[in-house]
Amino acid sequence: MTRTAVVICPGRGTYNKPELGYLHRHHPDKMAMFQGFDAVRSQAGQKTVTALDAADRYTVSTYSRGDVASPLIYAASLADAQDLAEDIEVVAVTGNSMGWYIALAAGGAVSAEAGFTIVNTMGTLMQDHLIGGQLVYPFTGDNWVNDPARKAELLLDVARINGQEGHYLGLSIDLGGMLVLAGNKAGLTAFEASQPMAQDRFPMRLANHAAFHTHLQAPVAAEGRARLSADLFGQPNHPLIDGRGKIWWPGATDTQALWDYTLGHQVTEPYDFTRAIQTAAQEFAPDLFIVTGPGATFGGAVAQSLVLADWRGMSDKAAFQVQQDTQPALIAMGRADQRALATG
Structure with a gap:
């Protein structure tokens, strides 16, 4: 069969x-x-x-x-x-x-x-x-239940950071229950400072990754x-x-x-x-x-x-x-x- x-x-x-x-x-x-x-x-x-x-x-x-x-x-x-x-x-x-x-x-x-x-x-x-770098951050919890409100909240924060002078941050990959974000050093650092640690390991920087899937x-x-x-x-x-x-x-x-x-x-x-x-x-x-x-x-x-x-x-x-x-x-x-x- x-x-x-x-x-x-x-x-x-x-x-x-x-x-x-x-x-x-x-x-x-x-x-x-x-x-x-x-x-x-x-x-x-x-x-x-x-x-x-x-x-x-x-x-x-x-x-x-x-x-x-x-x-x-x-x-x-x-x-x-x-x-x-x-x-x-x-x-x-x-x-x-x-x-x-x-x-x-x-x-x-x-x-x-x-x-x-x-x-x-x-x-x-x-x-x-x-050019630039990437980090990963989840918008769902350990149970993987969809949380569109949390996702929207995170993307609003990304847009806020991206609007600051000298900062670039954007969505790189929509990856299941996680967002892969990409940007320059200032943008990535600002996001890490603005969001709490999740699941004991996020936000997680990705070694030797550039700002893939961005301009x-x-x-x-x-x-x-x-x-x-x-x-x-x-x-x-x-x-x-x-x-x-x-x-x-x-x-x-x-x-x-x-x-x-x-x-x-x-x-x-x-x-x-x-x-x-x-x-x-x-x-x-x-x-x-x-x-x-x-x-x-x-x-x-x-x-x-x-x-x-x-x-x-x-x-x-x-x-x-x-x-x-x-x-x-x-x-x-x-x-x-x-x-x-x-x-x-």
């Missing part, structure tokens, strides 16, 4: 210390593909993906860099997407932030190597420029467009859901518009991952949501996005967990206890 699935590709921050060796551990059969990626890195004078993955030691200072994290996550996530069991029918592909580039490859709109070139180029440009990234977008041709893009094999909830359909995609979105709006405007997941649920009603690796922390944002939409009557975290215990709808391939559910 066929199981339908939406494949979800993660963004930055998912290749951490436990993931060191992910490519060699899970995908020794894909070394030919990884060597193709290595060639792109070597030509740019960068350490290869396989060497980074095979290192003896993980350091945050190295592995959180955009020019290191992005290609590693791309390689791991795309390899996972290629490892799905034969009875799984992929009905759509989406991703979070940098995961959009992976989704392009997993959905067939670009080749594996073209996708790697896009990711490596944009990750390197982001790191070279490193501060306009120079990066311009340079990316100059380096990456629209010829890299073709018709997707699967429907792609972008960071606005728009669906790019196989056989009906304007590839010039897809290039324009990917290296334009997607870089400089807020990314609504919540809406992408809710569109996936409502338009495709899949049996499964499969989150590719590396890492497993990203599944929470997917689950929260479904809860916020009251999908299948899941109105809070407890209801989601009951659903997971009876018939799992969310599979994180980065979790050892769930991986076999997707790979067979």
Whole structure:
């Protein structure tokens, strides 16, 4: 019996210390593909993906860099997407932030190597420029119950701070029950001072992250467009859901518009991952949501996005967990206890 699935590709921050060796551990059969990626890195004078993955030691200072994290996550996530069991029918592909580039490859709109070139180029440009930063703050509590009033209150505070001279702050990613905010140092510091600590760890600054999905990234977008041709893009094999909830359909995609979105709006405007997941649920009603690796922390944002939409009557975290215990709808391939559910 066929199981339908939406494949979800993660963004930055998912290749951490436990993931060191992910490519060699899970995908020794894909070394030919990884060597193709290595060639792109070597030509740019960068350490290869396989060497980074095979290192003896993980350091945050190295592995959180955009020019290191992005290609590693791309390689791991795309390899996972290629490892799905034969009875799984992929009905759509989406991703979070940098995961959009992976989704392009997993959905067939670009080749594996073209996708790697896009990711490596944009990750390197982001790191070279490193304009601004990001932090994360929740608007729901531990139970994930939607709190639109609290969300509106936080966004008002963001607008207030952004209106102060020398301060820039804006929404970067709508990420389930959390807001990812981006801005300059003054803007981020002002928000941290204005909001109480939540869940013992928020607001949380993200190491080596720039002000993604804001107009501060306009120079990066311009340079990316100059380096990456629209010829890299073709018709997707699967429907792609972008960071606005728009669906790019196989056989009906304007590839010039897809290039324009990917290296334009997607870089400089807020990314609504919540809406992408809710569109996936409502338009495709899949049996499964499969989150590719590396890492497993990203599944929470997917689950929260479904809860916020009251999908299948899941109105809070407890209801989601009951659903997971009876018939799992969310599979994180980065979790050892769930991986076999997707790979067979």
